[in-house]
Amino acid sequence: MTLLITGGAGFIGSAVVRRAIADGRRVVTLDALTYAGCLANLDPVAKDPRHVFEKADIRDRAALDRILAAHRPTAVMHLAAESHVDRSIDGPASFIDTNVTGTFTLLEAARAYWAGAGRPEGFRFHHVSTDEVFGSLGAEGRFTETSPYAPNSPYAASKAASDHLVRAWHETFGLPIVMSNCSNNYGPYHYPEKLIPVVILKALSGQPIPVYGDGANIRDWLFVEDHAEALLRVLEAGTVGRSYNIGGESEASNIDLVRMICAILDDRRPMAGPHARLITFVADRPGHDRRYAIDPARIRDELGWRAATPLRTGLERTVDWFLANEDWWRPLLQRRDAGQRLGVGA
Numbered sequence: 524m525t526l527l528i529t530g531g532a533g534f535i536g537s538a539v540v541r542r543a544i545a546d547g548r549r550v551v552t553l554d555a556l557t558y559a560g561c562l563a564n565l566d567p568v569a570k571d572p573r574h575v576f577e578k579a580d581i582r583d584r585a586a587l588d589r590i591l592a593a594h595r596p597t598a599v600m601h602l603a604a605e606s607h608v609d610r611s612i613d614g615p616a617s618f619i620d621t622n623v624t625g626t627f628t629l630l631e632a633a634r635a636y637w638a639g640a641g642r643p644e645g646f647r648f649h650h651v652s653t654d655e656v657f658g659s660l661g662a663e664g665r666f667t668e669t670s671p672y673a674p675n676s677p678y679a680a681s682k683a684a685s686d687h688l689v690r691a692w693h694e695t696f697g698l699p700i701v702m703s704n705c706s707n708n709y710g711p712y713h714y715p716e717k718l719i720p721v722v723i724l725k726a727l728s729g730q731p732i733p734v735y736g737d738g739a740n741i742r743d744w745l746f747v748e749d750h751a752e753a754l755l756r757v758l759e760a761g762t763v764g765r766s767y768n769i770g771g772e773s774e775a776s777n778i779d780l781v782r783m784i785c786a787i788l789d790d791r792r793p794m795a796g797p798h799a800r801l802i803t804f805v806a807d808r809p810g811h812d813r814r815y816a817i818d819p820a821r822i823r824d825e826l827g828w829r830a831a832t833p834l835r836t837g838l839e840r841t842v843d844w845f846l847a848n849e850d851w852w853r854p855l856l857q858r859r860d861a862g863q864r865l866g867v868g869a
């Protein structure tokens with residue numbers, strides 16, 4: 524089995540690549556290496572003969588056709604995306620370009636490749652999406668695969684649009700797709716603009732730790748390596764045309780999560796006072812969804828997958844990874860807009 528993994532130099536994509544190679548699969552990583560892409564994420568597999576890297580943009584049809592023809596993948600796992608909600612507020616255009624037009628271009632290239640190969644039944648197009656397409660929950664309830672779409676940010680709207688395209692390419696053209704919608708990930712190689720790495724790195728440097736609004740927004744956190752395993756399970760065992768919600772069953776408010784990280788750092792890197800004294804509440808993100816939570820019953824009951832890593836254990840592993848891998852994150856702090864507050868709106 525040869526997998527073509529788009530966005531494989533990003534946070535989650537690289538976890539899937541590393542896991543697939545460790546499992547003995549052949550992998551072609553396709554990535555445009557935007558500000559969020561990082562070849563160092565693939566260092567652990569760089570010398571493996573079963574891994575090939577192709578620098579290409581999913582909006583470039585000619586490049587996609589060439590790569591598909593050259594490597595003849597048995598499946599496409601589509602993770603390439605603009606992924607940061609705050610950036611989608613400051614500049615939505617690139618989210619529409621990559622997440623909508625890029626997904627369309629990739630679907631068309633995959634459809635032509637699959638048709639040209641005689642429409643093999645075993646081919647899969649796995650579209651990787653987010654729970655943010657479902658909008659915001661109140662205090663009760665969880666998202667299921669039949670929850671109505673109600674995206675609130677430009678990022679979520681662009682992902683929702685891409686989900687609809689993938690579904691339509693299955694219904695109209697018969698392309699054998701599977702889809703998954705996942706909750707918030709965290710773990711090693713997390714780009715240092717997202718909440719958890721920001722908290723770790725600000726705390727380590729003794730700077731204010733920004734918490735949006737009142738910190739009561741709730742997310743359902745999933746360790747990235749558990750997500751990678753779930754994605755490969757959906758790819759291999761998921762029913763064609765079906766979507767699967769993937770969640771960690773680990774809900775936490777942002778403020779509780781930040782306090783947990785501070786407590787871990789108090790243990791690992793004690794400083795004069797508790798790290799939590801650095802917590803600073805800042806203006807909220809416009810359209811900030813209050814609560815996300817995933818009901819993972821379908822993937823658990825049909826595919827036998829369940830998140831393996833408890834939140835506290837995953838956070839300890841993440842903090843320890845950032846402490847041990849300064850060579851990875853320090854250069855990223857020099858990249859575009861690093862460390863700036865983004866997405867405060869007009």
Ligand SMILES: NC(=O)c1ccc[n+]([C@@H]2O[C@H](COP(=O)([O-])OP(=O)(O)OC[C@H]3O[C@@H](n4cnc5c(N)ncnc54)[C@H](O)[C@@H]3O)[C@@H](O)[C@H]2O)c1
Pocket residue numbers: 529530531532533534535536553554555556557558559560561579580581582601602603604605606607621625651652653654682704705706707708709714
């Ligand atoms: N991070 C999360 O918590 C989360 C949760 C659920 C779903 N997702 C989805 O999972 C996927 C991966 O998320 P992530 O957090 O790893 O994102 P990321 O921003 O870390 O990585 C995205 C990767 O895609 C590449 N890319 C961007 N535009 C491209 C283009 N036009 N052509 C080719 N490559 C391009 C980037 O270079 C980068 O390597 C996304 O589709 C995202 O919507 C993320």
